[in-house]
Amino acid sequence: MSRTTARPSPPLAPGTKPGPGYEVLAHLARTGWLDIYDAWSEERDCRCVVKVVRPDRHHEEQLRERLLREGHWLRTFTHPHLVRAYETFETPEPLVVLESLTGETVAHLIHRLPRRPAATDIAVLGVHLCSAIHYLHGQGLLHLDLKPSNVVVDCRHAKVLDLSVARAPGGAPPGIGTHCYLAPEQARGGRLTAAADVWGVGVTLYEVASGDVPFHSGDTMDEGEAMDGTGDPDGRDDWYPQLEEPAPPIGSRRRLPHGLAAAIDSCLRPDPAARPTVPELAAALDATLPLQRRQVSPSTDG
Missing domain, CATH: 3.30.200.20 (Phosphorylase Kinase; domain 1)
Incomplete structure (x- = not known):
C-alpha cells in the first residue's frame, strides 16, 4: 500500500498516555x-x-x-x-x-569524538557485535541492518538495536537493509546467509575506524531508513556501488594493526563464501587485543 499524501499528524505531546501505565x-x-x-x-x-x-x-x-x-x-x-x-x-x-539506554550511538560518537577510536576499542566493539549476531543466528534470525546508528555504547558496553528488518536465512527481495551498508547479496536480492551480517560487522568497524563508509550512494541515503523488502517509501533507486567494485582496503583510509585491518577487510569480500564465519571473525578480532584487554568492553572516550 502506498504512503498517504496527507500531512503527518504532530507527535504526541508530553503527558499523553500512549498505552496503559x-x-x-x-x-x-x-x-x-x-x-x-x-x-x-x-x-x-x-x-x-x-x-x-x-x-x-x-x-x-x-x-x-x-x-x-x-x-x-x-x-x-x-x-x-x-x-x-x-x-x-x-x-x-x-x-x-x-x-532506556544511556550512552550514545556509535554514529554519534564517530562525529563527536575529536579523534578516531583506538584500535583496541574497535576490536572489542567488533567482539561485542559478533557476540550479539552469533546469538541472533542461533535464534534463527539474521539482523541485516548492522550500522553505527544501530549500536549504543555506554560504560564500556555495546548493545545492538533494531530488529525491524530481521528475517530468517533464505531467499529475500533486493534492498533489505540500509542502502550504503548492504552486503552485495542484500543489494541484488537472493539467498541471504550469516555472511550478510558478517559484512554488517565489517562495514560498521570500517566506519568507526576511518570515519566514513566504504561506499556512498551518491546522495543523502547514507543514514537512511532501513528497507524491509515490502516497499520503498523513500523512492530510492536500485543503484548500489557495492555491486560494481570491491571495498577499498581499510589501510587506504587509516593505518591499523595488521591483524585488525585484515579482519575488517575479510568481512567486506564480495563473495559471501569468502568471508569468515562469525566465530572466526570474533576469534580474529580477539587475537588482536592485548591479553589484559580481552573480554573488556569498548570505551566511549576514543
Whole structure:
C-alpha cells in the first residue's frame, strides 16, 4: 500500500498516555514510519523508550506487524549485547516498550569524538557485535541492518538495536537493509546467509575506524531508513556501488594493526563464501587485543 499524501499528524505531546501505565515525557525521533518517545513507566518507576507507528501510517498493516514482530523478538531474547523489550501492546495501536539506554550511538560518537577510536576499542566493539549476531543466528534470525546508528555504547558496553528488518536465512527481495551498508547479496536480492551480517560487522568497524563508509550512494541515503523488502517509501533507486567494485582496503583510509585491518577487510569480500564465519571473525578480532584487554568492553572516550 502506498504512503498517504496527507500531512503527518504532530507527535504526541508530553503527558499523553500512549498505552496503559506509560506517559510520554518527550518526542525523541520520527523516522519514515515510526515515532519514538522517551516515556515513564508507572509500574517500573523508571524511564523507557516507546516505539509506535506514525499516525499517518497506521493504515499500513505490514508496518503494524513489523513493529509487533520486533517487540516479540526483543521480549523473548536475552543477551547482554541486545536491547531488551519490556512489553508490547496490539491495541488501540501497536506499541513496543524498550529499555532506556544511556550512552550514545556509535554514529554519534564517530562525529563527536575529536579523534578516531583506538584500535583496541574497535576490536572489542567488533567482539561485542559478533557476540550479539552469533546469538541472533542461533535464534534463527539474521539482523541485516548492522550500522553505527544501530549500536549504543555506554560504560564500556555495546548493545545492538533494531530488529525491524530481521528475517530468517533464505531467499529475500533486493534492498533489505540500509542502502550504503548492504552486503552485495542484500543489494541484488537472493539467498541471504550469516555472511550478510558478517559484512554488517565489517562495514560498521570500517566506519568507526576511518570515519566514513566504504561506499556512498551518491546522495543523502547514507543514514537512511532501513528497507524491509515490502516497499520503498523513500523512492530510492536500485543503484548500489557495492555491486560494481570491491571495498577499498581499510589501510587506504587509516593505518591499523595488521591483524585488525585484515579482519575488517575479510568481512567486506564480495563473495559471501569468502568471508569468515562469525566465530572466526570474533576469534580474529580477539587475537588482536592485548591479553589484559580481552573480554573488556569498548570505551566511549576514543
